[in-house]
Amino acid sequence: MSTWVEVPKNSDFTIYNLPFGIFKSKKLSPRIGVAIGDKIVDLSVLDQEGLFSNLFFPEGIFLRDSLNELIALGKTQTKKIRERVQQLLLAENGELRDHSSRGKVMVNRKEAEMLLPVKIGDYTDFYSSIEHATNVGKMFRDPENALLPNWRHLPVGYHGRASSIVVSGTPIHRPKGQSKDPDMVMPEFGPSRRLDFELELAFITGKQTKLGDYVSTEDAEEYIFGFVLFNDWSARDIQNWEYVPLGPFLGKNFGSSISPWVVTLEAMEPFRVEGPKQEPEVLPYLKCRKSHSFDINLEVFIQPEGKKSSKVCASNFKYMYWNIAQQLAHHTVNGCNINVGDMMASGTISGPTEDSFGSMLELSWKGTRAVKLEDGEERKFIQDGDTVIMKGFAEKDGIRVGFGEVTGQILPAK
Amino acid sequence: MSTWVEVPKNSDFTIYNLPFGIFKSKKLSPRIGVAIGDKIVDLSVLDQEGLFSNLFFPEGIFLRDSLNELIALGKTQTKKIRERVQQLLLAENGELRDHSSRGKVMVNRKEAEMLLPVKIGDYTDFYSSIEHATNVGKMFRDPENALLPNWRHLPVGYHGRASSIVVSGTPIHRPKGQSKDPDMVMPEFGPSRRLDFELELAFITGKQTKLGDYVSTEDAEEYIFGFVLFNDWSARDIQNWEYVPLGPFLGKNFGSSISPWVVTLEAMEPFRVEGPKQEPEVLPYLKCRKSHSFDINLEVFIQPEGKKSSKVCASNFKYMYWNIAQQLAHHTVNGCNINVGDMMASGTISGPTEDSFGSMLELSWKGTRAVKLEDGEERKFIQDGDTVIMKGFAEKDGIRVGFGEVTGQILPAK
Numbered sequence: 001m002s003t004w005v006e007v008p009k010n011s012d013f014t015i016y017n018l019p020f021g022i023f024k025s026k027k028l029s030p031r032i033g034v035a036i037g038d039k040i041v042d043l044s045v046l047d048q049e050g051l052f053s054n055l056f057f058p059e060g061i062f063l064r065d066s067l068n069e070l071i072a073l074g075k076t077q078t079k080k081i082r083e084r085v086q087q088l089l090l091a092e093n094g095e096l097r098d099h100s101s102r103g104k105v106m107v108n109r110k111e112a113e114m115l116l117p118v119k120i121g122d123y124t125d126f127y128s129s130i131e132h133a134t135n136v137g138k139m140f141r142d143p144e145n146a147l148l149p150n151w152r153h154l155p156v157g158y159h160g161r162a163s164s165i166v167v168s169g170t171p172i173h174r175p176k177g178q179s180k181d182p183d184m185v186m187p188e189f190g191p192s193r194r195l196d197f198e199l200e201l202a203f204i205t206g207k208q209t210k211l212g213d214y215v216s217t218e219d220a221e222e223y224i225f226g227f228v229l230f231n232d233w234s235a236r237d238i239q240n241w242e243y244v245p246l247g248p249f250l251g252k253n254f255g256s257s258i259s260p261w262v263v264t265l266e267a268m269e270p271f272r273v274e275g276p277k278q279e280p281e282v283l284p285y286l287k288c289r290k291s292h293s294f295d296i297n298l299e300v301f302i303q304p305e306g307k308k309s310s311k312v313c314a315s316n317f318k319y320m321y322w323n324i325a326q327q328l329a330h331h332t333v334n335g336c337n338i339n340v341g342d343m344m345a346s347g348t349i350s351g352p353t354e355d356s357f358g359s360m361l362e363l364s365w366k367g368t369r370a371v372k373l374e375d376g377e378e379r380k381f382i383q384d385g386d387t388v389i390m391k392g393f394a395e396k397d398g399i400r401v402g403f404g405e406v407t408g409q410i411l412p413a414k
Numbered sequence: 415m416s417t418w419v420e421v422p423k424n425s426d427f428t429i430y431n432l433p434f435g436i437f438k439s440k441k442l443s444p445r446i447g448v449a450i451g452d453k454i455v456d457l458s459v460l461d462q463e464g465l466f467s468n469l470f471f472p473e474g475i476f477l478r479d480s481l482n483e484l485i486a487l488g489k490t491q492t493k494k495i496r497e498r499v500q501q502l503l504l505a506e507n508g509e510l511r512d513h514s515s516r517g518k519v520m521v522n523r524k525e526a527e528m529l530l531p532v533k534i535g536d537y538t539d540f541y542s543s544i545e546h547a548t549n550v551g552k553m554f555r556d557p558e559n560a561l562l563p564n565w566r567h568l569p570v571g572y573h574g575r576a577s578s579i580v581v582s583g584t585p586i587h588r589p590k591g592q593s594k595d596p597d598m599v600m601p602e603f604g605p606s607r608r609l610d611f612e613l614e615l616a617f618i619t620g621k622q623t624k625l626g627d628y629v630s631t632e633d634a635e636e637y638i639f640g641f642v643l644f645n646d647w648s649a650r651d652i653q654n655w656e657y658v659p660l661g662p663f664l665g666k667n668f669g670s671s672i673s674p675w676v677v678t679l680e681a682m683e684p685f686r687v688e689g690p691k692q693e694p695e696v697l698p699y700l701k702c703r704k705s706h707s708f709d710i711n712l713e714v715f716i717q718p719e720g721k722k723s724s725k726v727c728a729s730n731f732k733y734m735y736w737n738i739a740q741q742l743a744h745h746t747v748n749g750c751n752i753n754v755g756d757m758m759a760s761g762t763i764s765g766p767t768e769d770s771f772g773s774m775l776e777l778s779w780k781g782t783r784a785v786k787l788e789d790g791e792e793r794k795f796i797q798d799g800d801t802v803i804m805k806g807f808a809e810k811d812g813i814r815v816g817f818g819e820v821t822g823q824i825l826p827a828k
Binding site: 121122127148149150153154156157158159160161162163164166170172173175176177178180186187189211212213214235238241242243244245246247248249250253254255280283284285330331333334335336337338339342414 | 563568571574575577578580586591592594603625626652656657660664669698699744745748750752828
């Protein structure tokens, strides 16, 4: 496929991708767009101009400030929308290319401000990378017995805070909180001293279930609309003091950042790969008939204020031990209901090598070694003024489908 | 104060209470009402009839299917609404009593179906009863050292699932899931064998904060609209196998039940009492200038299918070690933002005596002793067909303010 839109080399937003997002500009109220190259296709204008031809939608569906209603139309509809946009962008198709409203339809990405793409109902964070769980176990528990007994039997997960999930570019203040190092008698209060990122990918649910119902691994993908990059900011010192016995709370809920463009499951299809072998065999409700893993390159960069950015991690989504279908089947096997716009994040995605660890905790091995950056900088954890940038893209047979990036700068504690 | 409405003796819904809820009936679409005796004041009709006199509201504000928009008007407004309703119900006031539309305004509670009162944004569950935390620590950890090191320093809490919170009366299917008793080699899958309730009270937030902002203990009550009874259903076997290290997940998120009437903080004012002394001294951000504890009697009943109900627990909200102001201050001290309609539950409210423990786990001491019920029945955990009923009321100087009840029947696993 080729398109009449100029798509820069190495653009994540090719004709094969066409992710959905919410944007606004000085002139435009919030609305739904599809990214291609350095442009955004304004779906509301496309609709006004009758360019969806024989597709019909509830009025104003593209003039919303979230994708939820659009997603709720169902996969059959959203697939048709994406396919129609793709058709209109094909090199050989003149319908939009030669349309008098083309200028109104095609918005420059530079001039657009991206908003949070979905109103998030509930947010769940899994812990599905075996390399990450093993690293954490080695550091904080028993190096010889790093994985906890339940880990290989179920995709461990917990509920996170939905309200503090923000779109890429939103600065985050360093959180304050209680912490207590082992050598301290009493806890102290102050800005976190061990602020970290976690490299994750999250999926957004696209279909509701009723309380008591269950989604099988076989049906799971019908309930998944798409993916975003997810930075699960973590304050290690706060987390460490609070998390026993009920799990992470203030060490996480001061903010999580996501990329603005939701890459559909359909766009990820060419990048499906076999996942890791699971040993011991999983229980029947977690077995899969086909592969639900995807080969997606993931990178993390740190950019100290006013300096160059340095790549500190190169990982891949394919390392995930537990896949998205297993995560969703597990989440609902007890009857827990899901809504359109729920977000389920993978947990930190670490790979097998030291340069593929998805958090500073692992990269600096609990702060025992400094990670070298450009310009003579080095880091054990994230400093005030640092911007953390995560990127993700899949590439195969000349086809590239990417996420753009999720960035966030850490501001000093308030 | 006395009212012209007939209020049965021991009614929770006195002229001093006036809780808000969402109801509908065969003839009426969902709307906002205030409970008094066996009646509901239909606020939408009150408004249509001009009975709010000099109060003015956004159109249709009382014809919503959740209280969120009403609550978002702010405490000044909602206080005025409640005070005006109170005024209209006073024995000596003829405005509504003698009004031609009185019959339309006053709906029989029996004919109304109560709906979930708020659209819940995020749901947080605390763990703030020292008796409960001590009991759990004695059972599962070290009887001599039952409380974990962090417990007296911060109100431990975690995020729960908002989507599966249901209104009183909604049946819940016994959840299925993985569990592994210590003597088993591999986990097994099936219906939970140790299904439990947790007696809790939850507050609903009434005012938004921005990400990065913090609510002090002094300001906290400005952000709290009111309370509901909360049954945090728990599958102990599922919870036990999954919860290390990231906390409860499927052992909890198959359902939580709340009472339909939101009792305002203002109605609770006469029942304010000193809370337990906190030792060691808490960090400055958790110190309170005034008391934020309330003397609220709480009771739990179990009713086997087709049999009498038996009281199994009588506890009190005043036992809570950590109060609502401390919970909210802690929750936001790292900058975590809250929205109108967030729900923050207390955690199981156990008292000091064995008959005041707020869960079967404690009442049956981990299933080692049976709890006697009427009709020769006994229980260690909840059986299929059982209905669990929780009640709550405060009483002082002849004034009674209560919650009604939250009930839920357990149906067999699907």
